[in-house]
Amino acid sequence: MQKALRELGEMDSLAAGSSPIHSLCPTAKLLTTVVYIAVVLSFGKYQLSGLIVMLLWPVLLFQISGIPVHVCFYKLRIVLPLVLAVGIFNPFFDRAPILYLGTVPVSGGVVSMLTLMLKGVLCLMASFLLIATTSIDSLCAALRKLHVPGLLVTLLLLTYRYVGVMTEELAIMTDAYHLRAPGQKGIHVSAWGSFLGQLLLRSMDRAQELYSSMLLRGYHDHFHYAPMKPFGLSDGAYLAGCSALFLALRLVPAARLLGSLFVR
Amino acid sequence: MIEFQHVSFAYEPGRPVIRDLSFTIGDGEAVGLIGANGAGKSTVMKLLLGLLQGEGRILVDGREVGRDSLAEVRRKLGFVLQNSDHQMFMPTVYEDMMFAPLNYGLSREEAEKRVDGVLARLGLTELKHRHNHRISGGEKRMAAIATVLAMEPEAVLMDEPTSALDPYNRRVVINTIRDLPQTKLITSHDLDMILDTCRRVILMSSGQVVADGPAEDILRDKVLLEANRMELPFCLAGRAGL
Numbered sequence: 341m342q343k344a345l346r347e348l349g350e351m352d353s354l355a356a357g358s359s360p361i362h363s364l365c366p367t368a369k370l371l372t373t374v375v376y377i378a379v380v381l382s383f384g385k386y387q388l389s390g391l392i393v394m395l396l397w398p399v400l401l402f403q404i405s406g407i408p409v410h411v412c413f414y415k416l417r418i419v420l421p422l423v424l425a426v427g428i429f430n431p432f433f434d435r436a437p438i439l440y441l442g443t444v445p446v447s448g449g450v451v452s453m454l455t456l457m458l459k460g461v462l463c464l465m466a467s468f469l470l471i472a473t474t475s476i477d478s479l480c481a482a483l484r485k486l487h488v489p490g491l492l493v494t495l496l497l498l499t500y501r502y503v504g505v506m507t508e509e510l511a512i513m514t515d516a517y518h519l520r521a522p523g524q525k526g527i528h529v530s531a532w533g534s535f536l537g538q539l540l541l542r543s544m545d546r547a548q549e550l551y552s553s554m555l556l557r558g559y560h561d562h563f564h565y566a567p568m569k570p571f572g573l574s575d576g577a578y579l580a581g582c583s584a585l586f587l588a589l590r591l592v593p594a595a596r597l598l599g600s601l602f603v604r
Numbered sequence: 605m606i607e608f609q610h611v612s613f614a615y616e617p618g619r620p621v622i623r624d625l626s627f628t629i630g631d632g633e634a635v636g637l638i639g640a641n642g643a644g645k646s647t648v649m650k651l652l653l654g655l656l657q658g659e660g661r662i663l664v665d666g667r668e669v670g671r672d673s674l675a676e677v678r679r680k681l682g683f684v685l686q687n688s689d690h691q692m693f694m695p696t697v698y699e700d701m702m703f704a705p706l707n708y709g710l711s712r713e714e715a716e717k718r719v720d721g722v723l724a725r726l727g728l729t730e731l732k733h734r735h736n737h738r739i740s741g742g743e744k745r746m747a748a749i750a751t752v753l754a755m756e757p758e759a760v761l762m763d764e765p766t767s768a769l770d771p772y773n774r775r776v777v778i779n780t781i782r783d784l785p786q787t788k789l790i791t792s793h794d795l796d797m798i799l800d801t802c803r804r805v806i807l808m809s810s811g812q813v814v815a816d817g818p819a820e821d822i823l824r825d826k827v828l829l830e831a832n833r834m835e836l837p838f839c840l841a842g843r844a845g846l
Contacts, residue, residue: 349735349737349738352695352735353735475695476695477695477699501693504737508689546690549685549687549690549691550690550691550693552653552655553683553685553690553691553692553693554693554703555655555678556653556655556678556681556682556683557678557703557704557707557751557752557755558675558678558679558703558704558707558708558755559703559707560675560707562707564702564703564706564707566699567712
């Protein structure tokens, strides 16, 4: 749990970096990520080769922002198996071969499963890069600028804050449990009910205290987000350039063209 | 500045926590609110801040605390919570300190100037851009006080400001409290700190005022303190040879 708390804090530290990507306007980064995810999702279920080329953008971003790729996969280790599980049954339903690797036939189900997995991974990487290069406050400010309802943005911000609160409470309770249940792995199933109930009550109490603290310092359903870097020429160029690149990668079969250079 | 007039409150019907409580705190006074656990000290704070509504009248600068006056009253009262983790919810000390001034309509430049002033006054300038989860308990307590001072409140309310602090940080917090020019209402079990920072003490028991007077007199009264499940402050017990 302490590790989880530290990891939450590390995301804030990553977002406080100073690379060229960090210094871009959050609105530009947000819109670029949305365009990227939309393009990735638009690929057909058998267009695996086209999708592989879409890796180019996150790889470039990892390099420029100075964020190690392994950090991304480490932090997403809990979500990744879920994403990878999507489409796991496709090979059983779609058995017709659609390509051959040498003499080995590969069924449509396998290709569509890999496509779905890759789509999930690419979307997660893009989202991670956005969060790791933009503070949550800046992200919320960008959302407000794009006229996303204030209530939704405040909910997002407070959810982010309260995840930390709940994790802290969970850490305290888990430590207290293990100190009185030595040698036991995890929480015994008989304690799950009361454990979760207590966690909820304690988190609510703490959330209430935090909310009171906000009210006592003049909060009235409106957050004053940190001033965003204005949307400048470089941000426009980044958004336009990246969007053009995504569309080009979507419309031009780059992988096939590249392959045809080597295979006749 | 602060006036309680026959205030009563119960969390559950039939089990009052505050009973017909009345007292007045003048401008610039430093008052220690003491009492055993469950005496109703924290409830008094919450009632004063309008977080709870009871019977009777509570006045702040002549204005009755109520739904219509909450914003005005809360602007005048800065509250430092017992647990700084519950108080600070923004990623950095700077952002936390900017929160109240911005909510009260200051421009970003004005708010930043005020934040810098408070940090310099408390000697916390180096904490400005530190992440809240990466500073020590003592630094966090000082930062929590700074977030409240950035509001420029007319009165500062503190709930156990020295709890869970080591001797050095406790002394830093005490010196800071002593230097605050505002009206102060401090609840604590740290009676040495109360003696150091407050000239007047209100002793509560079962939701009522048991004694109200000069801190030196009440905190020297061993019989009174022990009758209300408290002990002489360590410094006075020492002097009395106990």
